Amino acid sequence: MNQGALPLFRLAGISVRIHYTWFLAFFLIAWSLGRGLFPVEYPGWSNTTYLIAGSVAALLVFGSVLVHEFAHSFMALARGLKVDNITLFVFGGAAALKSEPRRPSDEFLIAIVGPASSLLLAVVFLIASSLIPWELPARALVTQLALINAVLAIFNLLPGFPLDGGRVFRAIVWAITGSMRKGTTVATIVGQVFAFGLIALGIFLLFNGGFFSGIWLVFIGWFLNGAASANRRQVTLDETLRKIPASSLMRANPTVVIPDETIDRVVLTMLMGDGVRALPVAQDGQVVGIVTINNARGVPQAAWPVTTVRDVMTPSPLITVRPGEPILDVLQLFDEHAIHQVLVMEGGALRGVLSRSDITRFLELSRELGGKATPLKRERGSGEHDRTGG
Numbered sequence: 252m253n254q255g256a257l258p259l260f261r262l263a264g265i266s267v268r269i270h271y272t273w274f275l276a277f278f279l280i281a282w283s284l285g286r287g288l289f290p291v292e293y294p295g296w297s298n299t300t301y302l303i304a305g306s307v308a309a310l311l312v313f314g315s316v317l318v319h320e321f322a323h324s325f326m327a328l329a330r331g332l333k334v335d336n337i338t339l340f341v342f343g344g345a346a347a348l349k350s351e352p353r354r355p356s357d358e359f360l361i362a363i364v365g366p367a368s369s370l371l372l373a374v375v376f377l378i379a380s381s382l383i384p385w386e387l388p389a390r391a392l393v394t395q396l397a398l399i400n401a402v403l404a405i406f407n408l409l410p411g412f413p414l415d416g417g418r419v420f421r422a423i424v425w426a427i428t429g430s431m432r433k434g435t436t437v438a439t440i441v442g443q444v445f446a447f448g449l450i451a452l453g454i455f456l457l458f459n460g461g462f463f464s465g466i467w468l469v470f471i472g473w474f475l476n477g478a479a480s481a482n483r484r485q486v487t488l489d490e491t492l493r494k495i496p497a498s499s500l501m502r503a504n505p506t507v508v509i510p511d512e513t514i515d516r517v518v519l520t521m522l523m524g525d526g527v528r529a530l531p532v533a534q535d536g537q538v539v540g541i542v543t544i545n546n547a548r549g550v551p552q553a554a555w556p557v558t559t560v561r562d563v564m565t566p567s568p569l570i571t572v573r574p575g576e577p578i579l580d581v582l583q584l585f586d587e588h589a590i591h592q593v594l595v596m597e598g599g600a601l602r603g604v605l606s607r608s609d610i611t612r613f614l615e616l617s618r619e620l621g622g623k624a625t626p627l628k629r630e631r632g633s634g635e636h637d638r639t640g641g
Contacts, residue, residue, distance in 0.1 A: 268338045280308070284304070304392060313339055315403070317337065317344060320344040320345070320346045334347065335349050351489060362422065366407045369400045369407065373401040376400060410438070411475050413478050418438070422434070424437045435486040443475075449471055450472035497574055497577075498603065501609070507533045507601070509534060510532055511559050511560070514556075514560065538569070541592070543592070569594055571595070573596070582610065592607065
C-alpha cells in the first residue's frame with residue numbers, strides 16, 4: 252500500500268500517507284453527497300453550495316477515518332508495538348504495524364478501539380447536529396457524518412478479516428486455542444466467506460438496478476478476500492521465521508579483516524571472491540567495526556589502494572544479534588535501522604554475519620520447495636582465510 256502513496260505529515264512518530272486511489276474515493280463521496288443525497292434531502296441550496304458541502308463532507312469523512320486509524324495506532328503504541336504509517340486509500344485507511352501483536356489481549360484492544368472511536372464520533376456529530384438550525388448546510392454535514400461514522404463502526408465490527416471485527420474474532424479464537432496461527436486460519440476463512448458474500452450480493456445488485464452499489468460491494472469483497480489471504484500467508488511466514496534462529500542462516504566463522512587493510516584488497520580479493528557484501532573488522536582479536544560494499548562505494552576507485560578499512564568502516568559499537576535471535580526479529584531490526592547485515596555475537600565473541608540477502612535466499616528456496624526448506628548452518632568455505640592481524 253506504500254507504493255503510490257504520498258506523505259502528508261507525521262504525528263507521534265507515525266507517518267500519514269495518501270494513496271492515489273484516495274482521490275477516486277474522494278470524488279465518489281463528494282459527488283454522491285453533493286449531487287445525489289443533499290439535493291434530495293435539503294432542496295433549495297445553490298449548485299455551488301451542494302458542491303462545496305459534498306467536498307467538505309468527503310474531507311471530513313476521511314478525517315474521521317484518520318481518527319479511527321490513529322485510535323488503532325495509539326493503542327498499538329500503548330501495548331508496546333511500533334507503527335510504521337497510516338495510509339488513506341480508496342476503501343478508507345490502514346495503520347501499518349511493524350509487527351503482529353504477540354498476545355490475544357493486544358490484538359483485541361487494538362482492533363476494538365477503532366470502531367469505538369467511530370461510534371464516539373457518531374455520537375459527537377449527532378449531538379452537534381441537534382444544536383445547529385435545520386436550514387443551515389452545516390447541519391446536513393454533521394448529520395451525515397454522524398450516520399457515516401455509525402455505519403463505519405458497524406461495518407468494521409463485522410467478522411470479515413482483516414476488518415476490525417475479524418481481528419476481534421481472531422483474538423477470541425487465539426485466546427481459546429492458544430495459537431495465533433489457528434486464530435488467523437479460522438478468522439481468515441470466515442473473512443473470505445464474508446468477502447464472497449459481499450461479491451455475490453454485489454453481483455445481484457448489478458443485475459437488479461443497483462449498479463453503483465453493486466460494483467462497490469464487488470470491489471470491497473474482492474479487496475477483503477485478497478487481504479485475508481495475504482494476511483494468512485504473512486502470519487504463517489512470521490511464525491516460521493520466529494522459530495528459526497539467526498545461527499541457522501548466518502555465515503559462520505566469516506572472513507575477518509584488520510583496520511589497516513586497504514580497500515582494493517577487501518573489495519577485489521575478499522568481498523568479490525567470497526560473494527559477501529560486508530566483513531567484520533577486528534584488531535587483536537576484538538571486533539572493532541564492519542566494512543561494507545557501500546563503505547567502499549563512497550571512495551573513488553583510484554584511491555582504493557591508499558585507503559584503509561579504518562578510514563571507511565562503520566566502527567563499534569555496532570548493532571548485533573545473538574545466535575538464538577529469531578530471524579523475524581532480525582528482519583525487524585534491519586527495517587528499523589535501515590541496515591542490510593548484522594554481526595552475530597555471543598559473549599563478546601564473533602560467531603557469524605547475517606545479511607538480508609541470506610534470509611531472502613532462504614525464503615526463495617523455501618517457496619520453490621513448497622515451504623519445506625530447512626535452514627542449515629553454513630560454514631565458511633575451505634579456501635577462505637582470516638586476516639585478524641595483531
